[in-house]
Amino acid sequence: WAASGIDSGGDHTGFVYDTAAFELVSTFTVPDSISPSFAHDILRGQFRPTGTGGDTDFYIYTTHLKAGGGDTARRANEAAAIRADVDSLGQGADVWVMGDFNIQTSDEPAYRNFLASGAGQLFDPIDTPGEWNNNPVFKSVHTQNPQVGGPGGMDDRLDFQLATAEVFDDEGLRLIEGSYRVTGNDGSHTFNSDITTGNGAPANVLTALARASDHLPVVADYRIGDPVPGISIVASDAATTVSESGLNDTYTV
Secondary structure (H helix, E strand, C coil): CEECCCCCCCCCCEECCCCCCEEEEEEEECCCCCCCCCCCCCEEEEEEECCCCCCCCEEEEEEECCCCCCCHHHHHHHHHHHHHHHHHCCCCCEEEEEEECCCCECCCHHHHHHHCCCCCCCECCCCCCCECCCCHHHHHHCCECCCCCCCCCCCECCEEEEECHHHHCCCEEEECCCCCEECCCCCCCCCCCCHHHCCCCCHHHHHHHHHHCCCCCEECCEEEECCCCCCCCEECCCCCCCCCCCCCCCEEC
8 A cells, every 4th residue: 555644634645456466656746736735635656557567557646625615716726736737647648536526516616627628638437417415316426425323414426536538448447337336325225314224235334334434435447458569679789780781680579
């Protein structure tokens, strides 16, 4: 695992990953160049599937935007700063921005900043626009609050995964269509109540989810796509000249 230090909000953000499957190549804290500053540190990790040489590297951002109904402008600035960093990785990068966005509607400026066309554009895999907060139409994508006897009940989609267009092509790490889901939530629970009122998982699992956190995990499945076939020819001597007299050189293909 890897994590940031304790940030100004009193939290850590980070990654837990299978070291047999992936190598964490590097971590980077997104520069805090906005005012007011980030509410929580945003950590970027570069991962490499085991046995590969970098062709299928991908990037993940751990994200926790400012909470609060009156902080939409601050979240918009945080989103713009994250997107600028995504753009700095260059065209063709497989990128996910994941975590607790504290966004309650697709009309919020932060969400629009992430998804607007142009360099660094991100996409919502389930493309479910609308007023998510306190709206039973979206209860199958709600993630907060599952806690047994907790305040509020399941009435918010605060947690999700956004990805660059490259995540949806056949190269690198690719999202498996239809696999994106909220753990334990199949939409059968009582709206604005505990997740334990539903049938999205065995009862003991729902109870454990409710007691573990005030947010449910958002999960998706991915596969590693084959890189585009190609041939690279490297001469053993860059100074070799060619002539009709038949000079020889060796090449690695």
